[in-house]
Amino acid sequence: METSLLPTSDLIADARRQADLACHSGNQALHQVLGLLIGRLERQEAELAVARTDPVTALPTRSQWTAQAQDAIASEAGGHIVVIVDLDDFKPVNDRFGHQAGDYVLAEVGERLTRIAGAGRAARIGGDEFALLMACRGRGLDAIAAALTARLAQPIDWQGRSLAVGASVGAAVVRGCSAQALSAAMSIADKRMYAAKGHGRRGRGAALTEHPARKGGSPLRPWHTGRRARARTLRAANRAVSP
Known part of the structure; x- marks a missing residue:
């Protein structure tokens, strides 16, 4: 019983x-x-x-976010997307400017992700790794991943210095409303994030997502944030990731 x-x-x-x-x-x-x-x-x-709360970013921890995400996909109509974000070039910032600067960067990233995904929908799940749960709302994974990467690439002002980190992003659709469906989507998004990190220059500013099926399956394609690409996608970032 x-x-x-x-x-x-x-x-x-x-x-x-x-x-x-x-x-x-x-x-x-x-x-x-x-x-x-x-x-x-x-x-x-x-x-x-x-x-249940990360002291640096004030975001939910992995366990708390997972519980909240499971409740959301079980109770909310419409599809959901899981996004895994891993910061690139964060260690050099920490090493050069100290943990105070590193913590400030993490907190700022947390605020940006919360503005994008909504309160309780972003979490710090590792040292410089974050997770988001977002409603589909007709938005493609490419647009979301590209806009997230561009948004996080924007410099962070700290004590008169401009600190810059990149981000590798992986996204996946939650196919179902069970805990198993959420876990499967997180696993897929995590693998795509690591694949994106390998495609990006020094692992910086890449996102790997699922594309529409062609013959033979759904190919994966890296998205890079070079100077020109960032200029293009920054103009569309607010539209693509707005709640």
């Missing part, structure tokens, strides 16, 4: 109702015990909130 656990917030609310009843009935001993329980649950909830 399967059992389900109530969220901590529901347990706290229920304990408070019971504590009020105990107080009104004059059961001070029970009221005191429930008060101690409520305090413990509130501390636990606060600790869980910290554990």
Whole structure:
């Protein structure tokens, strides 16, 4: 027999109702015990909130984002896309300017991705790796990946310096509304991101996505952000990735 656990917030609310009843009935001993329980649950909830949030970017962690993404694909109509983003040339920034600059870059990238995907839809899932869940809304994977790469290639101002990092992007459609479908899409997007990193110059500014099927299957093609390509796609970036 399967059992389900109530969220901590529901347990706290229920304990408070019971504590009020105990107080009104004059059961001070029970009221005191429930008060101690409520305090413990509130501390636990606060600790869980910290554990579910990346302290540098304020984005959800991998586990928290995965749970939120599973809820979204199960409850929201329409298709979804998973995007995996890995920063390029981030280590040189960290090595040259220090961890304070590196953390600032990560936080700025997190803000940009949140503006693109929406609150709770972007996550930091590794050191310089991020994940997004986006609604399809008729947008092609190429347009989304290219615009994301161009948006992240824009310089970041830090203490009077212009810091630049690139990004390799992989995207995949979530084919279904189950946890397995989400996991499969993440795996595909991750492989495409690493393939894109291999295609880009020094791994910088490439995206690999799925193209319409031709005879023999759906080929993969790299998208590069050279100077001319960036100039073209930056003009379309806001349109392509707008919520």
